[in-house]
Amino acid sequence: MSRFLQIHLLTFYPPSNVNRDDTGNPKTATVGGVTRLRISSQALKRAWRTSDIFSSALTGHMGQRTQRLGEEVLAHLRAQEVDEKKAVAIAREIAGVYGKVKGDKDAHPTRTEQLVFISPSEREMALSVADRMAAGEKVDLRKEQDILLHRADSTADIALFGRMLAGAPSFNREAAVQVAHAITTHRVTVEDDYYTAIDDLKGDDDDAGAGFLGEAGFGSGVFYLYLCVNRDLLGKNLGDDCDTGVAQAALGALVEAAMTVSPSGKQNSFAALARAGYVLVEKGNAQPRTLAGAFARPVGGHDLMGASIAALKAFRSELARVYGAGVDETCELALGDAGSATLADIVAFCRT
Structure with missing residues (x-):
């Protein structure tokens, strides 16, 4: 069995604010000299771990x-x-x-x-x-x-995401999964939504003003997300239960949640419930590597998803030319490509 499982995802989010900073605006990062939207790894892991996918696939094997x-x-x-x-x-x-x-x-x-x-x-x-x-x-x-x-x-989620006990460090667990912050593959401008709320009991004789005025930041874009799973460490963390199918169930739940579960921030206001448009999963024993370098130069144009997929594939090919393939098996999903893998195919690939 290959030691490392690497998962690369491109997901389009419509106007939204799924992960806010301390001012209430969408989190951002400056990459390649331009502003990108960002979703923190903490927000992503929280959304996955508390999802119905995890609770149903790992009943009895979830911590708190x-x-x-x-x-x-x-x-x-x-x-x-x-x-x-x-x-x-x-x-x-x-x-x-x-x-x-x-x-x-x-x-x-x-x-x-x-x-x-x-x-x-x-x-x-x-x-x-x-x-x-x-x-x-x-x-x-x-x-x-x-x-x-x-x-x-x-406990699958502790095995996946780790644990630190300052008072009992010998019982700490190193996370078997590394999760990057998701960033947009292109330049983004955070915009402001000015909104009002009207008092339903206000009569015709009252003033015409709103009962409340507010502003909320939002943005939209194609996000690149990278995960790396050390399957040997996952098995070590699970101990004896690694042989009971818990590890396989955890990997299946992880990739399905990463592809289909969105953070909960401001969802009632924006309904930004996204699905990954492109997924590449790799297995191998060589040193893992992110493909975020494909977007050090922001992509542009009217087809941001298409441009992002092309940039990722070109960067991956160049890495393979210079450093060697580095992976033994791959599985790829692309919306719009009738011959690509499905969600079920990706999940099955990650479980085996």
Whole structure:
């Protein structure tokens, strides 16, 4: 089996603002001396991980990214009518295994300061250890780390996207998937949408003005996105469950979500629910490489998708001429090409 799976996508988004910056405008980047729209890898991974595709394909194998594990422990102990002060103390102590706990005077004293990925099995063990402590057993949580934390288990999203535990670094997991920020292949100007809202109860005798005035930035373009999967590391992260089909299901869900799931920003205002127009998937053992260099010089013209595909293919061919092919197998999808692969073909290629 080839070690690396590389996925290149070109996706057209109509006027939209799926990923905002701190001013509320679409995120941008300056590339090749011109402004491009940008979608952060964090926004993309969040959209994929929380999609119906992931939840249905990986039922029982999904973790939760949360500050609230201690609150779950506390609720569990309260349901068993454990003394409140004792329950809070136990919940804080267990939550402290996963991260720094907020101060005991905080409004949420059992939450951790950081968001932490928790697997289903780790959650079950946390509740089990809480029961033991509530029953009066003296538990040294430092010695129980191997019970409360797992280096490898069946949690696909942690195996894919990694985890960092500052207080227990030996249980960190390096992400098996690297995801680039998506950028437009061409120059983009961020535009402003001036809009108003009218008071429905305003009568004819009232002033004719709007009840609310606002502005929202938006932009449109063809985005290039690159993902690289280390399949050996994915198997290592999953441990024994790598042989149960979880890895294959995770890879299939990942590529399907990348092709069909859009970030949720301002979707009610723009309905920018896009599908990839071009997908190239490569397998091989050589050092991976992005094809973003194809767009260091922005493409132009009236057919931005066609120009982007042509630029990507030309750049890839030149890399192959100079450095060698670097890949062993490929699968390609292009809208408008009746002979190209389909979504099902791409998913099957990534799973095998």
